[in-house]
Amino acid sequence: MLAKPLLEDILLAGLSTGGDFAEVFVEDRFSTILSMIGGKVDSGVSGRDYGIGVRILKGTNYVYAYTNDYSRDNLIKVAKEAAAAISPETISRNITLSFMKDEPLLINPIRIYPHEIVKQDKVSLMARAYHAAKEYDPVISQVMVRYFDEDQKVQIANSLGLYVEDQRVRTRTAITAIASKGPEKQSGTYAPGAHMGFEFYDNIKIEDYAQEAARIATTMIHAPYAPSGRIPVIIDNEFGGVIFHEACGHSLEATSVAKKTSVFADKLGEKIASSVVSAVDDGTIPNAWGSLNVDDEGHVSQRNLLIEAGVLKGYMVDLYNGRRMNVPATGNSRRQSYKFAPTSRMTNTFILPGSHTREEIIASTEYGLFARYMGGGSVNPATGEFNFAVNEGYMVRNGKLAEPVRGATLIGQGSDVLLKIDMVADNLACGQGMCGSISGSLPADVGQPTIRVSEMIVGGRKGDK
Amino acid sequence: MEVKVFAEKLFAAGREMGFDAMEAYVASRNLFRVGVFKSEIDSYTLAQSRGLSFRGLINGRMGYSFTENLSADSVALLVDDARANAAVIDSEDPEEIFGGSPEATYADICSFSPALEQVLAAEKITWVKEVEQKAYGLDVRVSTVQVSLGNSSGETMLMNTKGLNLAHQGNFADGYVAAVVKEGEDTKSAYAFFSSRDFSRFDPATLAKEAVEEAISLLGAASIESGQYPVLLRHDVAGEFLATFASSFSAEAVQKGLSLLKDKQGEQIMSSNITIIDDPHMPERPNSAPFDAEGVATAAKEVVLAGRLMTLLHNLKTAKKDGVNSTGNAYKMAFNAPVTVAPTNLYIQPGKRDYADLVAHIEHGLIIIAVQGTHSGANPVSGDFSLSAYGYLVRGGQVVRPVNQVTIAGNFFKMLSDVQEVGNDLHFKMGSIAAPSLLIGSLAVSGK
Structure with a gap:
């Protein structure tokens, strides 16, 4: 970790050409990965990542620099190079920084390191x-x-006086x-x-x-291939929430909303989902996989309401994109490591419980697919088109679970599928995933109760219905 | 601390702790990237990074550790960690620190262009702004454009206590143009990717046009009836398929029971018009190198020849297990990752027909220009896939309309056993795995 006077000097060097915001992010990370195959450990790696990222903003101009040479001379040089990139002029200013050390609320206490x-x-x-x-x-x-x-x-320290460890x-x-x-x-x-x-x-x-x-x-x-076609799909709780993560969550991140490349840009207060759908992004769940004490800009983690009874209530916003959108940050700014500039990302994102039970949902479905476990998926935020894999699926016939089926992929359009969720059960649970986007790969929980989508395209290999 | 001095200290500390053989693998990298949004620089990255990975044999087991902090106090941490990691290994496959290939087998590959380092940041910014402006100017339906251009340079060094001392330097530039177009409520997007060591090859007008025209061509897309269709996989999609299932050719995957190619050497596994080559010496590609992640000299090889499996890809450990020589395909995903097996520059050898000719061949079928979700909808172990896709409907050899909201499903090896025609359009755009366009006899398509 760096001493406060050095942090201050880096920030001042960063602002030397007229930038209006500077930030230093220092990371020291120890990690271990062990892998076992056939009951035998075949590799073990552990080590230390260490580096420093410097970010400078001037309006909506943006420069990020990182290094793992932590000598004073190099850090000042890196900050000056970044400053030169944001503007060619040199401005002499008299800035005094007085860091206010924030003691973040420890929502993720650790017992055994x-x-x-x-x-x-x-x-x-x-x-x-x-x-x-x-x-x-x-x-x-x-x-x-x-x-x-x-x-x-x-x-994390910035030119507004924030200082957080x-x-x-x-x-x-x-x-x-x-x-x-x-x-x-x-x-x-x-x-x-x-x-x-x-x-x-x-x-x-x-x-x-x-x-x-x-x-x-x-x-x-032992399962045959899934059929193809447009049918009702019941998606079970826990990791099934990947549907919301892909179909909607990414498109509510300021990264795409600020540039209006998201289908949900400018839709606050509008109905974007069926009225049985309410959803949140909550980074404050104690010790959950995607939870934070503070985000990677040093903001305290929050619970953010995204959708209430089908109406769009909020976005996930970072400091920079908040400037374009003219709204405050929401504690969602994240990065994989110092090698990435932070941006708005999900933490633990899930659909809230509804009034049905899983049994009721299955019983009221004459024919469809029951997706017990979902695999990963992806989305194009510009068009809202998403896809994800069903890892364990079953056919539903006459209100009962029938034979298991393999190889099904669900595709659709985020704005469309949200409106077609017609039943939500009461069994909310979350599953753990790694979410990839422009600021790297991050731990995130996805979640939901069991839900039913009245109609989705199921891509299987069997042509029958 | 200077790398060589650090390595000396590390080896000395390791010997004291009881390591028999040790290796230091160092990757350093400088990076520049600029992105523009509506004439403003909205992303600009300057970076320098360096990491050292240590591994060593102690009591016959290999332990790994790494650090990005090359200060004196990291030495003890590295050897301690590696020893602790070695102690829990119970795989019996022997591993080795390599003494070196014959000197003459290390190819002389130039992967560094001094000219690329001379391109000023200001020139790159101007270039990016020009692409953006050209893209907006092409069509009133263009709603957003994002352009990103970057270049990086780096060096990989491998030093070990068996006397091996290798280094390879390289640099490269790449980027993308993303265009979003809108017509009423209909939104479509497309990318143009580019990469080269020669900055002057990046033509703003061509790249802007490529992204915008493709996005426009997708407006009005709709699904089609489910069924079996002949499918032309455009070159980039064919390349993505090869990349997704490339792990099947790894001897490591085969030995671990994670590939369908067990005991298939010499057998016909694909159509006879398919030849797959792994060539680590292609002068233009960033992955090319004279040595692999274990220091073994690299060489070009036919993995599949006229549909027959000729060889699996090996590192030292998998080769020893199979009683063959390493193919020089030891690979580390990052400087700090364990050694695995991967191709370097893997491609399907191009055929004779051009793309237009292949389209003209289709009586009633589909051209697929993009698939999505290969990380989840494709299973590299079984070869099965079911992927979201889009492209165009073709009738009588003519493109009729764009198609989206469909999936294509099948099995990779069955699909490559049903290749009717191979295009001549092999392009490495992003990444190190590529293929020409492939006309597949029949694939399951799910839509309406």
Whole structure:
């Protein structure tokens, strides 16, 4: 971490050509990745990322510079180069910075730091997961377990006098089970994680997740291909929330709203979803995977209402895009590391509970697809077109779950699918994902109760209906 | 601290701790990137970074660690971490720190252009603004344009206690033009990607036109009836498919049971008009290098020849396990990642027919110009895919209208066993994997 007088000098060098805002982000991160295949640890890597990012704004002009040479001379040089890029003139100004140290509300307390646990204990955890998945069914031919933890310390200071230190500890274990039948292979994955230390594994039973991964693979290896066509789709709770994340969430980030490249730009107060849909982005859930104490601009994390009863209520906004939109930042500014300039991103984003139950939704569906587990997806924010994969699907016939089906992809248009959500259940749950966008790959929770979309395009391989 | 001095200290500390053989792998990089939005610079990045990855054999196991902080106090941390990581390894596959390939086998590849370093930031800013202006000027329906241009230079060094001391320098420039067009409520977007070591090749008018014309051509797109259709995968889409399923050719994936190509060497796995080459010596490409991530000399190879699988891609560990030689395909995703296996510049050899000729060949079918969601809708282990796609409907050899909101589904290997024609339009635009346009006999298309 850097001393305050040096931070001040960097900020002043950054403002030396007339910039109106300067910010320094210092990151010191220790991380460990262990991978196990076939019950044996085949690689272990740990290490330290360390670097400094300097950002300068002048109106809506924007310069970002980063380095991991942390000598005073180099940092001042980098700040001056960045300043020269924002404007060629030199302005002599008398600025005094008085940092107000913010003590961020610690919403993600950590009990057991990664370095306090010996590697062998991490490996024992992985072995438990491996055995639980491998022994689930004879068709499970391979199991991969990947363990990850990180301890990221950051220091954020800006020319408005903000000074914040924060420490983020995250833990995650991903289990992938592969089922084989002749030449065919199908996989199932579960990857629980939290903004928490090793105590996370006291709260959950890793075997349950491993068995669930194995159950998905086992179910899918015996499943025929999904049909194609436009049919009702029930999307189950937890990771099913990836639909909202892709279909709507990305298009509510200021990154695309400020430039009006989003389909939801200029739509505040308008009905953009069916009236059974309310949704939030909430970075304040204690120890959730996507939660923050402060965001990467040093703003305190918030719970932001996005949609209320179908009406668009708010966007996720960072400081820079807030300038274009003329609104304050919402605690959503995030970056993968000092190698990325921060921008508006999701934290934990989910649809709020409704009044139905999962059973009622299935019972009232004559024919359709039930998506038990979703894979990842993506969206084009300009057109709103999204796609995502169904990892475990079932046909629904006459109000009952029927045979499992594999290989289904759901596609559609965000603005369209939100209006077609006609039932929302009461069983809200969240799942963990890594979300990729211009400021890098970030931990984010997606979530929802079980929902039904009255009609969606299901892309399968079987031509029948 | 100077890298070589740091490495010496590191090796000394490692010897003391009981490491038998050690390696320091250092990647340093300088980067510049500028983006413009409505004539204002809305992103401008200047960066310098350097990272060191350490690995070493201790009690027969390989331990890894890394740091971006090359100060004296990092030395102890690196060897401690690597020892702790080695201690939990229980894979029995032997690993090695490499003593070097015969000197003459390291190709002389020039990946650095001094001229590119001479292009001033001001010239690049002017260029980006010009592209933006040209794109807005092409059509009144253009609503937003985003242009980004960047260049980077870097050096990779590999030093080990077996006496190997390698270094390779390179630089490169790339970027994109993104155009969004609107007609009433209908919004469409398209990208033009470009990359080269020669800045003068980037023509503002051509790139602006490419992005805008494609976006305009998609206005009015609609879905089509579900069914089986002949499909022309445009070169960029064919390349994306190859990239998505390239891990199938990795011996590591095969050995771990994650590829369908187990025991398939010498067998016909694709149509006889498909030849796939991995060439690490292409002078124009940023991935080209004389040595791989373990220091093994690289060489070009036919992976698939006339549809037959000729070789898998190997690093030292997978080669030893299979009793063959490394193909020079050891790879690190980043300086701090463990060594795996990956192609360098992988491509399908172009055929004779040009794109227009292939279109003229289609009686009633589709041209696919983009697929989405390859990270989730495609399974590299099984080869199965079901992907959101868009493009054009073709009847009687003529493009009739744009098509969107469809998915195409199938299996990668079955699809490449049904290639009717191979185009001559091989272009490396983004990334290091490319293919010419491929006309597929039949694919499942889901729409209305």
